[in-house]
Amino acid sequence: MPAQRSVLTLVPRPTKAALRPGHFTLDAGTALHIGAGAEPAADLLRTLLAPATGLSLRPSPDGRFALTLDPGLTGLGNEGYGLTVAPHAVLLRAAHLTGLLRGIQTLRQLLPPQALSDTPQRGTRWLLPCAEITDVPRHPxxxxxxxxxxxxxxxxxxxxxxxxxxxxxxxxxxxxxxxxxxxxxxxxxxxxxxxxxxxxxxxxxxxxxxxxxxxxxxxxxxxxxxxxxxxxxxxxxxxxxxxxxxxxxxxxxxxxxxxxxxxxxxxxxxxxxxxxxxxxxxxxxxxxxxxxxxxxxxxxxxxxxxxxxxxxxxxxxxxxxxxxxxxxxxxxxxxxxxxxxxxxxxxxxxxxxxxxxxxxxxxxxxxxxxxxxxxxxxxxxxxxxxxxxxxxxxxxxxxxxxxxxxxxxxxxxxxxxxxxxxxxxxxxxxxxxxxxxxxxxxxxxxxxxxxxxxxxxxxxxxxxxxxxxxxxxxxxxxxxxxxxxxxxxxxxxxxxxxxxxxxxxxxxxx
Missing domain, CATH: 3.20.20.80 (Glycosidases)
Known part of the structure; x- marks a missing residue:
């Protein structure tokens, strides 16, 4: 399936990536649960996806798409992130804001390529393949x-x-x-x-x-x-x-x-x-x-x-x-x-x-x-x-x-x-x-x-x-x-x- 191939075709290649069955669908009802300090990452996500998708990705404490900063995730360093995509929820987590920003670029690549366009793309389903990714750079x-x-x-x-x-x-x-x-x-x-x-x-x-x-x-x-x-x-x-x-x-x-x-x-x-x-x-x-x-x-x-x-x-x-x-x-x-x-x-x-x-x-x-x-x-x-x-x-x-x-x-x-x-x-x-x-x-x-x-x-x-x-x-x-x-x-x-x-x-x- 194309969505499954997209996990394997990320550039750069993630440190660890595993496919899971199913997809998460981004649509007009998708809301963001934004953790403390993660607001700049949410702003970037909206900025990058809005031109092609038209999605507002509004904030909500009940949002099923979560962006979370956890300083306790020391193994991720300054730029690493963890990403879990399940059929009914997405969790992007990092120890530092830069890690969330790196994870957002991965999310862009997981979506259909039309999501990268700067003009509205009609008739495309914005599907994220279910996956578990842990990603930490070799060199800063x-x-x-x-x-x-x-x-x-x-x-x-x-x-x-x-x-x-x-x-x-x-x-x-x-x-x-x-x-x-x-x-x-x-x-x-x-x-x-x-x-x-x-x-x-x-x-x-x-x-x-x-x-x-x-x-x-x-x-x-x-x-x-x-x-x-x-x-x-x-x-x-x-x-x-x-x-x-x-x-x-x-x-x-x-x-x-x-x-x-x-x-x-x-x-x-x-x-x-x-x-x-x-x-x-x-x-x-x-x-x-x-x-x-x-x-x-x-x-x-x-x-x-x-x-x-x-x-x-x-x-x-x-x-x-x-x-x-x-x-x-x-x-x-x-x-x-x-x-x-x-x-x-x-x-x-x-x-x-x-x-x-x-x-x-x-x-x-x-x-x-x-x-x-x-x-x-x-x-x-x-x-x-x-x-x-x-x-x-x-x-x-x-x-x-x-x-x-x-x-x-x-x-x-x-x-x-x-x-x-x-x-x-x-x-x-x-x-x-x-x-x-x-x-x-x-x-x-x-x-x-x-x-x-x-x-x-x-x-x-x-x-x-x-x-x-x-x-x-x-x-x-x-x-x-x-x-x-x-x-x-x-x-x-x-x-x-x-x-x-x-x-x-x-x-x-x-």
Whole structure:
């Protein structure tokens, strides 16, 4: 029966799931029994189901559909939930609100796929198959990074992006807000960051090294209110928005706005129109550190995320080598040379964030170069995850050969322009285990999880974003939540899941 198959086709796969005979019918008479503290979960359930079903799901102490918080269910952790569907009652329970939010996404997938539509669906019976599910994630960090610096996306699309992440029980939306090619984060005291840094004259066509440009201006920035609303919207769906502000490299847009932050303050720069790694970086004088602190103060005021990403990768040190001020700073700090200013700079920023009660995050080039109070994202080599975890870092695996969605999904010449560097196909994403095989238990415990990355040099539209993201994000979500390794089982569930994505009008890769 289709309803029974839906239990087996959940993505991500539940920890434990057992089918039972029968169905529970959602109809106009269905009422919710809402336990103390569960009101936000009930609100989300109504918000998600009302467009397609038209059901009000009114509250009632006698409601047969119960949402319950029980702090005594410690085995479920922060995100786990238990779900019992019987012919005449439904019980969704969790120890924490986030667990209820995860369970609601499971309920959506158990219903006929038409329930995911945003338009009224007539003539559909809203049947939940009877089942017993206990579901606890393997990793707390199941993330997705979207670069809106290379190509800006409106906040209306970011909300849709969050909705799709939540459906797959993704916990972290990593929002890459600044880079050489654009600055999207508003800072009230520094308006030129968006007025100047938010706009470039044109964009390079093709990969780095091309000498062809499109001649089309590109720009955009968010307002503070838009970002505050996005954070609230995501939190209501159990998703944390983690901002990223690049430093001390990948800052050409900031230097175009405020040249005095660079190593050559007399130089006038434009917002970079090329791809690749720009050799202009922040200076290391006191005013630069003050600038970074001011920016991060505003970032922390908008984003309550415990984690704040400050980039840190691909920072050429040539300008520091040729800068008298930088060389003097290196000597004053007792450093072996200007190249060591990279670690010193990030140490200053990390200390500032820690004093503010936040956790600094950075991209690791080797796994061994970031200050120890950083959570590191290892992207160049999967072996760097082990290196960083053994040093004592909390680690998020972002290995590019398994998580970079800007790489082509296949070798088919009809694929759209992609980042040079090979193919990252669906099996590669699903096969990636963020925990190294030879990690000792205490080292393995430092691996928080994994996430996808979508850099947008060649990605300009929401449709293209979704084409590159799905179904590859489904594979990462499945592996990170359940730890499931059975490829055949995943493919079987995914075949059914693609119907849900179709109901959501996701332009997925075939």
């Amino acid at each position: 960090w199941r993330g997705a990074m979207l670069d809106v610096a290379r190509h800006f996306q409106p906040v209306s699309y970011l909300r849709r992006y969050v909705d799709l992440l939540a459906l797959h029980k993704i916990s972290v939306f990593h929002l890459h807000l600044t880079d050489d090619q654009g600055w999207r984060m508003p800072v009230a005291a520094l308006p030129k960051l968006t007025e100047v840094g938010g706009h470039r004259a044109e964009s390079q066509k093709g990969p780095a090294g091309s000498d062809t440009y499109d001649g089309i201006p590109h720009g955009g920035a968010y307002t503070r209110d838009e970002l505050v609303d996005l954070v609230r919207y995501a939190a209501a769906r159990g998703v944390t928005v983690m901002p990223e502000i690049e430093m001390p490299g990948h800052v050409r847009a900031a230097l175009a706005a405020y040249p005095d932050l660079g190593n050559h303050p007399e130089r006038t720069l434009d917002v970079w129109t090329r791809w690749g790694v720009c050799d202009t970086v922040l200076g290391v004088h006191d005013e630069v550190l003050d600038f970074c602190r001011s920016v991060l103060d505003e970032v922390m005021d908008v984003f309550p995320s415990p984690y704040i990403h400050v980039g840190g990768e691909e920072c050429p040190t040539t300008e520091w080598t040729h800068s008298v001020a930088a060389r003097e700073r290196a000597v004053a700090q007792g450093l072996p040379g200007p190249a060591a200013l990279h670690g010193w700079f990030l140490g200053q920023i990390g200390d500032f964030l820690v004093r503010r009660g936040r956790r600094p995050v950075g991209w690791a080039e080797t796994g061994a170069e970031l200050p120890l109070d950083f959570t590191v994202m290892t992207w160049r080599d999967s072996a760097h995850t082990l290196t960083a975890a053994r040093r004592g870092h909390p680690v998020v695996s972002a290995y590019h050969r398994a998580t970079y969605l800007d790489y082509a999904q296949s070798g088919d010449p009809r694929e759209p322009l992609a980042q040079p560097g090979g193919v990252v196909d669906l099996p590669a994403v699903h096969a990636h285990d963020p925990v190294p095989e030879d990690a000792a238990p205490d080292v393995a415990a430092r691996v928080l999880g994994t996430q996808t990355q979508l850099w947008t040099e060649f990605v300009t539209t929401p449709a293209h974003i979704e084409y590159l993201t799905y179904p590859r994000l489904c594979a990462l979500a499945d592996r990170a939540w359940s730890g499931a390794t059975d490829w055949t089982d995943f493919r079987s569930r995914l075949d059914e899941h693609t119907v849900r994505l179709d109901a959501l009008d996701v332009r997925q890769h075939p």
